[in-house]
Amino acid sequence: MAEQTKRPTKKILRALAGEVLPTPPIWMMRQAGRYLPEYRATRAEAGDFLSLCYNSDLAAEVTLQPIRRYGFDAAILFADILLVPQALGADLWFVTGEGPRLSTITSQADFDALKPADAIHDKLSPIYETVRLLTRELPPETALIGFAGAPWTVATYMIAGRGTPDQGPAHALKDENRPLFEALLDRITEATIQYLSQQIEAGAECVKLFDSWAGSLKGEDFDRYATASAKRIIAELKSRHPGIPVIAFPREAGDKYIGFHAATGADCVALDDSVTPEWAAANVQKDGCVQGNLASSHMVTGGQNLIDETRRIVQAFSKGPHIFNLGHGITPDADPANVQLMIDTVRGG
C-alpha cells in the first residue's frame, strides 16, 4: 500500500519516473507568451515583462492561460532565468524588440559587488508566491514545473550584459581569468540551488534547468561547466527533496547528449531539434526519459508537415519514456491554431 501511494498519478510525473505511456504527455516551452492574445492583454495590464514576473497574481494568471486554452499536461511557472542575476544585484531591463540588458561582470570589483547567494530571497519571494497560488489553482491532473537557468547560460548574460550570438564575452573571460569566471559560476550555482529549493518547498513538482547555450561549450569545457554544474545542482536538490524529478536541457549538446542522464543524475534530458528523434531514441532515451523535440517553426507554418513530424517524433520515442515538447520555445509569430493541431496529433494519432 505504501508503495502505491508513492507512485505518481499525473502523466508527466509518471513519464519522469520511467513509465512508457500509450500517449506521451505534452507541454510546450514558452507556452505562456506573446503568441497568445490573452498573454499580451495581461502583460499590458502589468505594464511590462518584469512587472508581470514579479506580480504573483498576474504571473499565475498567465501560467494558467495555456492550460485553460489547451489542457497541457504541465504548467511551467511564469518567470525568467535572468531574475537570479537581478536578485544577486545585477541591473536588469528589457529593450522591446531586442531582449534583455544587464550590468556586466568583467572584473573582480564587479564580482565583489554581487550579493551572497542566500540574499536572493527578498527579491524572489513573489516568485515563490506565484508557485503557491498555482498549487491551489491548477487542475488536479496538471503538474507544476519550476525552473532556473543553468549556471553557464546565466553567466553568459551576466558577463556580456545581453544575449550574444556566440557567447564570445563569456568565453573570453573563461580563457583570460578562469578563477573569476569559476567564482561567478559558483555563485550562480549556489543561488540556483537555493532558488529551485524554494520553488519546490512552495509546491513545484518537478524542476527544469535551462542550459540554452550549452552547445557553445566544447570538449572539457562542456564537462566542467555544463555537466558538472548540472550534476552539483541535481545532487543537492535530490538530497534536500528526494523524489522531485529534474529535467536538464543542455541545448545543442549534440553528441554530448549521450550519457547526460548518468553524468548529471537528471531524470529527463530535453532535446533540441538539431538531433533526429531516431538518433536520440537509440542513443539518449536508452538511459531514461527524454523530452522533445519538434522544431518550433512548425508552430508558424502548420499544415501536413506539422502532422507528419509530430507523428514521426511520437513514433520514434514510443518504446521508452517520453514527454512531447518543442525543441525550443514557441515564437511570437506562431499561430495558436497550430498548437492545437500539434496537441490533437499527439493525443489523437
Ligand SMILES: Cc1c2[nH]c(c1CCC(=O)O)Cc1[nH]c(c(CCC(=O)O)c1C)Cc1[nH]c(c(CCC(=O)O)c1C)Cc1[nH]c(c(C)c1CCC(=O)O)C2
Ligand atoms: C535564455 C532564456 C531567457 N529566459 C528563458 C531562457 C531559457 C530558454 C530559452 O533558451 O529560451 C526561460 C524562460 N523565459 C520565460 C519562461 C516562462 C515559462 C514558459 O512559458 O516557458 C521561461 C522558462 C518567459 C519569457 N521570457 C521572455 C519573454 C518575452 C517577454 C515579453 O513578453 O516581451 C517571455 C514570455 C524574455 C526573454 N527572456 C530571455 C530572453 C533572451 C528574452 C528575450 C527574447 C524574447 O523576447 O523572446 C532569457
